Amino acid sequence: MRLRSLLAMPELRLELVTGEDELDRVIRWVVTTDLLDPGRYLSGRELVLSGLVWRTSAADSQVFVRALARAGVSALAAWDAVNGTIPADLAEACARHRVPLFRVPEDVAFATVTEQVVRRLSGARAADLTAVLDRHRRLVAGVTEGAGLGPVLELVGRDLGMRCWVLTPTGRVVAGAGPPDDPARLAREFLTAPRLPHRPAGTDLSLFPVAPDTTARVADWFLACAGDAADWPAERHALVSELTAIVALERARLDDRLSVAGRLTGELVRLVVSGAAADEIVPRLELTGLDASASFAAVSAVSRAASGGPSARLRPGELRTVLREALPGGTPPVVGLLDDEAVALVPAEPGRDIAGELHRTLLALAPGLGGDRLALGVSDVVTAAELRGAVEEARYARRLSAGRGDAVSVVRHDELATHVLLLASVPDDVRHMFKVRLLDPLRAYDEEHKADLLLTLETFLQHSGSWTRCAERLHLHVNSVRYRIQRIEELTGRDLSTLEDRVDFFLALRLS
Template sequence: MLLSELLDAPELGLRLVYSAGGALDRPIGRLVTTDLLEPGRYLNGGEVVLTGLVWHRRPTDSEVFVASMAARGATTILAGKAQLGDVPADLLDACRRHGVTLVEVPIEIAFADVTEYVAAAGSAETGARLSASLVRQRQLLSSIAAGRSLDELAARISAEIGHDCRVLTPTGRHVVPGPGELNAEILDAITRRFLTADRTPAVADVGGTAYSLFPVGSGLGNRLTAWVLVIDGDHTTWSHDHVEAVHELCAIAALDRARRDEGRRALRPLVADALALVESGAPLADVAARLRQAGSHADRPMVVAVGELRDDGPSEVALSVFEDVALTVGPAVVAPGRDGVLVGFLPFVPGLPEQLRRAFGRLAPGLQRARLAVGISGETSADALAGALEEARFAQRAASAGRAPVSVVTSDEVASHVLLLATLPDDVRRTYTQRVLGPVLEQDRRTHADLLTTLQAFLACSCSWTRTAELLHLHVNTVRYRIERVEQLTGRDLSRLEDRVDVFLALKSL
């Protein structure tokens, strides 16, 4: 019930003395009757305070009373005239200073009359709301029975509440795209907010645009595997009816998800059989037939992805996450491999590695202490899946050596010296660096000779004296002296390729 509706009730005869901005269109919160001079300790915010002004002894009391209730977020005073015969001017002044709405209650109207009127109106509104909710639920269920898709139901609720609805997953997959898919930057911000919010529903502010995030199904489940209903706007400003309609859509979406998950679970044995055939070197015809039964396009180019989520949680979480990311690129099959890691056969699309890297990367804020490592093969066909699987396994092992919460490595990247070093234990790399560059580091520490900086620039300039001098703004003779000193300390001759590689790898291991 709005305050304006209460003022319009002829049987109460309330008179508006002062209205703070937007007060008339604000729903009436809890009604509190008090004659304490400082009632703030008993208020929680949003209350309408009824007072007989018994506390008013001197003009300064009005400031104390209004300041106390305004500090706790109370919005409106309903002041009775019985005690003083009129509403004092100092009370009006205090209300203006603190932005509190002031309403005069006639002498003949008891506070109980006001309270009963609000309670009766609230009961009527609740009954109407429950009736409307029941009608809406029946209509939604009838639509499902008639074969309506989740996209159609989301569009219907969007039109009803005036806000666009989408259903996403934490990897950024659009289950329901709504009026159009969100761009990558918005998806990054939304998924990060959903995974890190203390409670849901939450609001994500992306460049000044608000998005409300409602979990589909139980909000107590693992958010890495959840669906989230994303709605344009801040739900905290919506009417109760609109919020209720959103919760009903969440319930319907949960039913739809359960149906889809059941379908995927039914296919998992076929996927496991297909993977076992690949790992055993079975004939192409058998592998292709099983992949087609599992829903994959075996006649088109594919890539193999191998992943592992290292934590103590259930393996179902890792499998669900991997399946979700695979679905972002099209029909894909995912199953646990013989060594416990997850294996996916994904359709090849241009830019696939970056697409997978971004999708998996969105999960990082929700991983906590867990780590996700994924390896991706190059483009392949069904008759070469075994080799592609080995490529992906090797890339995944390289990814496991990384320190980031999420690491995605392609087979092309395995040739990089960075990944070669990443596969080595930390103590091995530290020992190697100390043996090769230890004297240089010690010399720089004692004399600040900048030998290391000069060495790095020298190798970056392909051992060109002139270019190194220009880069560091030094004389060429200074560069020559420093590099000769490095050679003396390390026992390496930087004109020889083998010694240059030793020093280069030691630098990269720092």
Template structure:
């Protein structure tokens, strides 16, 4: 796509401020950033879109333009949502022979990016579409923004296939014929996360069609991950398919991959546009926060809506870039208007409708939904853990900072509680566990080892159960009779064991403060 092609799109209202003589330059990509020196994230050929939040002094314009030029970018698109484009940026672009395009306040970066993606995607898949007329038509339609579910249903129906496209959590993306039940969809999504080879033949669970045979194939680009990919489910055994059926299924996979790639590109563009959101919230720059959310197309105005904030992290940090953000985006896919940004430390803002009471109830139901969907993904987490915290529903931009803090505290508590996936709501962070979660990990380890280390060593050397005895004793609030009965031992045996615990730890279990010390140490066990 040439720069001139983009400016020819009347609905975008774009115009050159400088560099019109280079209108023939090809745009390979559209990249949104507010970093002062974004070169390390560029690959060359980009139209760099910026809201100019990097500019704190006139000299910054020279730094910014030099950085994008060193990476081979072809043009700059500057938005006026936060103010007029400064003369120093125009001068820097002119000096370096870089075209500068003005993006008016009424045009979002997303709309510009969408136009670039539409053009580039259409061009990218033109050659693929030459083998079959139907394939060419479908790919062109999807590439130009056609409704994927409708295109998928049309193609599968013409081929006489019963098929569905599911997300990694079992959402229905597209379907032909009758929809699969929630149990069937989630069963397939969970099982597919454990399969290492495709196509994979299996049977649907339950009584629907007597457990019919289906074949499952992945629908994801090379850089995708199973946790955020799609699945194509087709009735029948792939070993019995004709060559034409194999070709048709491959065609469905192709248009699915294209559609999924477009969705991921749009989500990544939005995330990059919002990458300054956590910093702006921390700095209480709420006007700029509102402008960012307006840029995502949120309606009505953010000041008039209630929001829930979600903080998520995958532990340890995934080797696949941006995986945590993509997973969170999938978990929140049924919530229109949700915006997700960040990489491993992911922040999401979800609008919730209704008056305060109703918004709070919907915020509370969100936790249940996240717990359920995260459990569907658990088989695919493998060596990772997914920790999620969410705030209570708050209304107004000014309350988002507190909601973000509450969500992060809840996430730290989720990390502490363990489990393959854990979701904690803000209402749950009023216990000692929140204090423990805020303590640095090395301090937690030292504290735990100093108090419980002698007990672990004694149990290991003598094959005893002092740690378990201590835990049971504290669980029964120090009641000798009740604890001894629960452990099926004589009270004198219990007194002997607790005496040994006191000897090894230097703590007196008749003292409340000493009990608290040991209780907290037990809570910090791995």
């Protein structure tokens, strides 16, 4: 019950003296006191009634109201029966400490105020408590009969007058009658809230995660329910807990990883990656619901922990969920898992900027990654017979994106320079050994002597071996650059005056 409800109770005829901006505060209970400092007997959100017996001077008003404010009461309702007024010093103290003050009419007893307010509070709690078991039965029955979440949310709205929606972290509305205002903003609030449930500023909605203990926030669904959860009685919180559990069940039911369609999807991706013949791939495409005569783009995605951090918190199954949610609309894509990599085959017309669409969506999801980094590569648009090459192209692009260090990095096929494509096709262990043999001696020397040999080498190559421009860029004398280059050559046994050795160093630096 909110304070403004007091003004709408004709039997009480309360008048607001100060605190008009605080009328959305909630009343939890009613307490009558005439102690000068009643703080020890208050626990917060009470409507305090007082006849001001404690007041002997203006200074007492400050003591009394300060105690109420510290206890977190919702408001004070008072009347001085002896003097027949509300003292100005009391009104001033309430305004200073932001404690709303109501005047109780002389002919209205405090017992009447208490009775009417408590009746309202108890009635609301009893109504919720009486209906909770029946609602539970009907909610569960609706889902188990396959009716989906729509009828469940309609039931909650009809019984409680509380509208609810189920949304994804991209702002897509899964269920609910009519979209809420600005679902994209609600999704941002859900991803960035320091704790849940959360009430976004300027709204009358509370956001609840569906499966916070088992699912990363960026891969979860969430509930948006009308009302401020901080004001709800325990019974209503219990109902929302039931509702989130039911939504989690429906979400699991719709997850195709364990279904026949999901197994077909995984099998199709494995066939494509293994280089199976077109006559094996085409029937599998059709079984998953895709048109074998259509054009496709391949997407490769991995999740990695930020540099120096623990292992990625986004599990492979959650990465698959995020990728499916982020892929552009239209015909549903095929998304399969290969160890910790998610691979998608996306129906696409030539010229469509799938990479750009993916990047924009995933950037919006980035606050929910919790420090993880997403690296993705997107291939050119190809026919079904060319899917194997498209997947390899997407994987090469993804390896390039992994080295950029951004929270979300998406590389298109046309960003693959010739040498990058060549490096991406080399086995990881060979790439690692090539880089270690050339650069580790310089890295070890830098760590011991703070010589900046690696920086000098990179700058020297960026300026095509120009001593003068390298020196200017590093703010060094040319002789200092010559000395450093000579030291690099001594440590590595290479000759930076030759094109062959310059190319080797350039490629090693691109791998680091």
